[in-house]
Amino acid sequence: MKIEHWQTSEGSDVYFVENHDLPILDMSVGFPAGAARNTKATAGLAGVTRHMMSLGAAGMNEEDITNAFADIGAEFGGSLDADQAAFTLRTLTSEKEKAITVFNKVLHKPDFPIAVLAREKTRIIAGLQEAATQPESIANKAFMQALYGAHPYGLPEEGEEETINAITQQAMRDFYQQYYSAKSATIVLIGDITKSEAQTIANKVASGLPQTPAVKALPAVNLPVAANEQKIPHPASQAHILLGYPGVKRGDLDYFPLYVGNYILGGGGFVSRLTEEVREKRGLVYSVYSYFIPMSELGPFQIGLQTKKEQASEALKVVNDTLKDFVKNGITDEELKAAKSNITGGFPMRLDSNKEIMGYVAMIGFYKLPLTYLDDFNQEVNKVTAAQIKDAFNRRLNLSHFTAVIVGASD
Template sequence: MKAFKYLKIMLLALLLQSHANSVLAGLNIQHWTTAQGSEVYFVENHALPMMDISVNFPAGSAHDSPETSGAAGMTQHLMALVAGGLDEETLTNRFADIGAVLGGNFDADRAGFKLRTLTSEQDTALETFSLVLHKPDFPEAVLQREQARIVAGLQEAETEPDSIAQKAFMRSLYGTHPYSLDQSGEIDTVQSLNVAHLRQFYQAHYTARSAVISLIGDLTPAQAKQIAERLSAGLPQGPAVAAIPPVQSLKNASEKKLPHPALQAHILLGQPGNKRGDPDFFPLYVGNYILGGGGFVSRLTEEVREKRGLAYSVYSYFLPMAELGPFQIGLQTKKEQVEEGLKLVKQTVQQFVDKGVTEKELQAAKDNLIGGFPLRIDSNGKILEYLNIIGFYKLPLDYLDSFNNQVAQVTVEQVNDAFKRRLHPESFATVIVGAE
């Protein structure tokens, strides 16, 4: 029976993909606030008898303190394991028995949970989902077990060049800012966590006033409001969580070389970039596709890989966050080619900033970005994640409807101006793991 219900919901999920484009064509995001102060974003879609719900909180790793780094991630992790007096097996079976799927998300800014269920099973699904949100247990035995597992993962990460490079890079970009904290924590801070830390973090960060509730699927507005009120009412009723402090721009260039026996050197370089809702978002987004986000058609790939064969892959991206997220360039190259490769990357970026893009490059980038956009919203689950982003970062309700128009309207002058003002290669932080 469990397998049948799970198969049924997966088949319905696949069918939803065929309906997503028609939903998006007339996407109507309804927004309101619950009596307890939670923001709600809802899209009604009766194509199939399913619903997707997520609840997000400002409870990511940037809300940790250096002394308890890892508490945010551990709190979110344990909430999904044991709740409302139900052990792990019972809680898991509650969802599996009705074919419901519990998921989650966690990053520096936010932590959350999501639920997919047949609407015919929504009462049981919501009852169990509410236990996860409202009554996490944080048992000592489970905490100790997960501490050991996470510490083992952190120990392994300390041997992997990609992990070493990423951690050092974030510290080079952010110094003592909370964005420098590792999402999993540090070995010593994770080992020092106790149940009181997790309960305190939950009470302070999983408040109704901080919650963003997103819903999409076979629900009427009245049903959606009832569900949102139910989820909001059971949350801690403390104040809204304080905002993450602003990020400071880099004043000077830095370079950090870390030894490693890997066959190739792993290189990361960049700076704090932009944040959600940034007025330069679309010029930077389109421009970066030309610089290093467009794969084989990007300038970095053309110069570093195609012309000189210094790396198999080289990329760049902006990761907007609540405050300035990273602008990152990454590549791997032979150890004896590090200086040559790094010099070429910096020259390519500087030339991009100084001389800008051409009309031909811009049009090709816009065509590719607009043409690929439907794949980013081809399911209710993907649209739900955009509802989360719109709600959490207070983006316009027409963000999805206007996305392609915003891309299409970007001009050469806007791209060139934005990169001149916002990107400063002379101040980049550089991390090289495996340099000779």
């Protein structure tokens, strides 16, 4: 796949894939304005800022913005994770000028209307109160806090009641100016336009963004120095268990050995070791999984499962024993062959629409991965050896310093 890359005069990175199969343009604009840019006192600000940008801009209210896109059949969206805030647009090429005009108003001239902020605070706080009763939400929040401590990855993405209440219009304006800088923007354009059209569109996007300094990198993650187990009471009949360790960054040299190895350990669904040991042999769970989430800094390696309260300690022991055996003794040639076949066979399916391709190209752009990442993916998977997997898991996971959170453990 040919991905073209250049920078605008403002310093925005542009990634372009020309494809005239359908008369459609997909675009996304991403910023290092994710939840890890919050502080303890401002938890939730990144998400509220991104969401509020689409609820009033350049004098248009929320309904005006929604209708302007709907009238021309355009789809507008947004997302936020710890690293990144992003906006997306899908439009017929024939309507692209109108669609991009509205899209740029949202990016360039957010109004952050005070009345809408008050309404959104009420909605978000109701959601936080509901989440505080749900074992899965409790487990996720406690796990990230326990794993990352004072690092911003440990902050609750949605915020806390008191930090949401404290958000002001000025705080959102300041956050926007600092983190939505043209110098740090990643613009992705895919579809039915020429390169010169892509350059014109990208220049319009970049020129209207805050011309503030490039956003600094996040602090490095400190590795845990001891094991940490938290048991949180909950009336649910099932115990929710999460355990893990800081894993990998995007672009990490160990990524492919860890990715393929984890497919065998717990990423491959019913063909994984964890499923075999915890579900098939012992019937302790319906599902158990493991994954690495690569991020700007070390994202989590996480194992998750649910089981009956009275079986929680047994299930956790089986998981730990399976993990220890995997790290100590490695994998078989048969397991490696099957994993490679499943991963490489399924990879083209992930690239069967422009929207999916856009997601991958946006990832390549934001994390500064090689432009050949998608073309090289299967080749990199096939190069992985059993020895590399064993070596990577041994170096990267200190099993004696794992974090475990059990919500609803039996007394």
